[in-house]
Ligand SMILES: Nc1ncnc2c1ncn2[C@@H]1O[C@H](COP(=O)(O)OP(=O)(O)OP(=O)(O)O)[C@@H](O)[C@H]1O
């Protein structure tokens with residue numbers, strides 16, 4: 001690439017300068033001679049400099065150019081190894097650096113056997129001296145790409161799209177992810193903008209630290225990977241690119257932790273939708289439209305959020321004047337209007353998940369969590385809406401091993417066998433197991449922590465046994481009383497008949 005101490009790109013820009021001077025001089029020649037000289041200089045230039053150049057400016061139409069930003073990210077990764085001068089910027093909550101090419105530095109790239117040269121240039125416009133206040137020099141940065149003219153098709157066709165895709169993917173990787181929550185309706189701006197508050201999303205949960213059956217965990221990871229790669233597939237089958245997960249199970253089994261692990265795995269933002277503060281279906285739609293792609297929309301404890309099932313059971317007066325049972329989907333409009341239009345209804349929520357509006361942004365995941373799956377309306381969680389139902393259950397031995405690794409950094413211990421047996425005999429949530437594994441003294445001895453857990457499991461087993469005994473006793477007493485009363489009723493009946 002370097003030619004007599006000067007790069008092709010540099011040489012190109014010098015030749016471009018010379019051509020400009022030459023074109024200015026030509027103005028003074030007669031018309032016929034000018035046409036002839038034009039052709040000649042083009043031919044000569046083709047022989048001396050067979051390269052084509054493309055420039056991409058940082059700002060176009062007053063806005064930062066998206067293509068420039070993508071190139072910056074793409075070249076950042078390459079320039080770390082090649083360039084002598086790099087520029088460092090902070091990202092990710094000031095915890096890491098992103099490197100990019102500095103001014104006049106050059107990077108060589110190769111694509112399908114084609115060599116290309118990138119250089120970052122800067123044109124400086126002198127400050128104006130006519131105005132009252134002397135303005136600062138106007139710097140305009142741009143990237144210049146040079147390549148042999150025979151490769152024009154490859155560069156214009158495939159290479160530039162490749163750079164854009166790679167650059168955008170890197171930007172996504174380096175960006176700061178956010179956790180959003182919906183603002184109450186009365187604090188939405190007068191333009192109806194800014195519907196969500198956000199903070200930086202920094203939950204440390206990962207699939208590695210999530211305690212659950214490893215086979216089930218792998219299934220979920222595979223499903224997420226397949227989803228991320230299915231852009232074309234969803235387009236082909238004519239479906240919006242989104243997926244729904246229902247996480248159900250007792251408290252403390254890791255539903256919220258799973259959401260954080262999913263977000264970290266996919267590098268998505270999280271929108272935590274507090275349904276009780278949404279005024280009506282129309283506001284719900286607005287909130288949905290205001291979410292970005294590559295995000296997870298979460299509604300926690302969906303069974304407690306709204307009386308959705310109650311709405312479904314609402315009765316209406318039929319034509320005959322008698323009360324009839326409403327079909328939930330037929331009743332959509334009526335429900336939308338119901339209660340002065342001031343509540344989110346089941347049909348509103350169904351529309352939110354898979355109505356026409358749900359396709360307003362690609363690559364989105366919707367997650368519901370609940371402690372009581374059986375309380376939910378089947379229409380809400382049918383496959384297609386909630387594509388995967390994931391049960392988060394009480395801690396079993398495999399899940400315990402993950403927690404032991406997380407909390408105590410051990411893979412095995414003689415007490416593991418006892419813990420495994422006790423976990424089969426009693427139900428304890430991963431949250432409670434984790435709590436018992438946390439060292440209570442400064443010693444942090446593994447054996448002490450495991451003994452604490454064994455003790456807690458034995459206690460839980462004993463409590464469960466005595467509760468079951470009490471229940472059985474109550475049932476026995478009730479059965480005896482029932483038998484007694486039945487006998488009495490029988491006697492009375494016989495007496496009456498006599
Ligand atoms: N499966 C798990 N793997 C790792 N940690 C877990 C798991 N389950 C629970 N925990 C720990 O217990 C805490 C509570 O778990 P989490 O909030 O995810 O439970 P949940 O199922 O969402 O409970 P709830 O139904 O009450 O909302 C977490 O902070 C985490 O430290």
Ligand SMILES: [Mg+2]
Pocket residue numbers: 255256257300369
């Ligand atoms: Mg939770």
